[in-house]
Amino acid sequence: MRDHRSFLSHFDTIEGGPGFGDVDIAQRTEYAFLLSESMRPGSQTSPPPVPDAPPMFTTYHPLLVESHFSILIGHLMLGDFPGLLPAFSRTTALVDGLEGCPIFLPPRSMAQAEFIEVLERLAGCWRNGIQPHSLSRANSKQLAIEAPLPHSPKAKTVHRIPTPPTPELDEFGASGSSHTLGANGSSSSPCQSSESTPDDSRDELVKALDAARILLAPVAKRQREKAERAAAEKANGKANPKKPLNINIPLHGPRVEIVLAWMAAVTLYELDTVA
Numbered sequence: 343m344r345d346h347r348s349f350l351s352h353f354d355t356i357e358g359g360p361g362f363g364d365v366d367i368a369q370r371t372e373y374a375f376l377l378s379e380s381m382r383p384g385s386q387t388s389p390p391p392v393p394d395a396p397p398m399f400t401t402y403h404p405l406l407v408e409s410h411f412s413i414l415i416g417h418l419m420l421g422d423f424p425g426l427l428p429a430f431s432r433t434t435a436l437v438d439g440l441e442g443c444p445i446f447l448p449p450r451s452m453a454q455a456e457f458i459e460v461l462e463r464l465a466g467c468w469r470n471g472i473q474p475h476s477l478s479r480a481n482s483k484q485l486a487i488e489a490p491l492p493h494s495p496k497a498k499t500v501h502r503i504p505t506p507p508t509p510e511l512d513e514f515g516a517s518g519s520s521h522t523l524g525a526n527g528s529s530s531s532p533c534q535s536s537e538s539t540p541d542d543s544r545d546e547l548v549k550a551l552d553a554a555r556i557l558l559a560p561v562a563k564r565q566r567e568k569a570e571r572a573a574a575e576k577a578n579g580k581a582n583p584k585k586p587l588n589i590n591i592p593l594h595g596p597r598v599e600i601v602l603a604w605m606a607a608v609t610l611y612e613l614d615t616v617a
Contacts, residue, residue, distance in 0.1 A: 343413050343417075346409040346410075347413065349409055353406065355398065355401070370431045371427050371431060375430075376560065377390060378437075379564070397439050398436045398438075400440070407450070411433065411456075411457045412453045413433075414429060414430055414433060415460070418605060419605065421613075423551075423553035456598050456601070460598055461558060461561045463602055472558050475552050477556060544616060547615070554613065
C-alpha cells in the first residue's frame with residue numbers, strides 16, 4: 343500500500359470538493375459498488391444516476407486503476423473496513439472520470455476485478471457480514487422509536503438510542519485512529535498503548551464489523567435481485583434451455599483465493615466473536 347501510494351503521488355489530481363450533500367457513507371458505498379459493477383468488462387448493467395457531487399480528474403496513466411484497487415485490497419487484508427469505505431467511494435469517483443476520457447481506451451485492471459470478486463464471494467458466504475448495519479433503514483426505524491422513561495410526576499421525557507458515530511477518515515481513506523487487525527488477528531494501531539483494555543479492542547471490532555456490513559450490503563442486495571429475477575423467469579417459463587454456449591472466463595486471478603483465505607483465518611474470525 344505504501345508503494346502504491348508513493349506511485350500515485352506523482353500524478354496531479356483535482357479533487358471534486360465536498361459532495362453528496364447529506365448522503366451517508368452507506369449510500370455512498372452503494373453508489374460506488376453499482377458504479378464499479380457497471381464498469382466491469384462485459385457488464386450488462388447500466389451505471390447508477392450521477393450524484394450531485396463535483397467530478398474528480400487526474401493525470402492519466404494505464405496503471406492508475408490497478409494501484410487504487412490494489413490499495414483497496416490492502417485495506418481488506420488489514421481488516422480496515424472503516425478506512426475502506428471512503429477509499430472505495432473516492433476510487434470509483436476517480437475511475438469514473440478516467441472512463442469518460444475520449445482519448446484513451448477505458449482502463450482495465452486485474453485488481454479491480456479481484457476486489458469486486460472478493461466482495462461478491464464474501465456477500466455470498468459470510469452470513470455475519472450481511473446482517474443489518476447501523477445505518478440501514480431497519481435500524482434507523484428502530485432507533486427512531488421513542489421509549490418513555492418510568493412514570494414520574496414531572497414532565498414526560500423520552501430516551502433516544504444514539505446512532506453509533508462514523509469514524510473520521512482522511513483523504514487517503516485511512517481512519518484517523520488507523521485501526522487495523524494484525525497478523526495474529528489482534529486489533530492494533532500505530533498510536534495504540536499497550537495498556538488498552540479488552541473493551542477498547544471490542545469497540546474497535548464492533549466498528550469494523552459494522553463497516554464491513556455497510557460495504558457488503560449493496561453486494562448482497564444485488565445478489566438477491568439477480569436470484570429473484572432468475573426465479574421469476576424460470577417460473578414464467580422464459581428460461582431458454584437451448585441458449586448458446588457461453589464460455590465464462592474469470593476476470594480475476596488466484597489472488598482472490600489468497601485474500602479470502604487470509605481474511606477467513608484472521609479478520610473474519612475476530613469479527614465473528616462480536617456478532
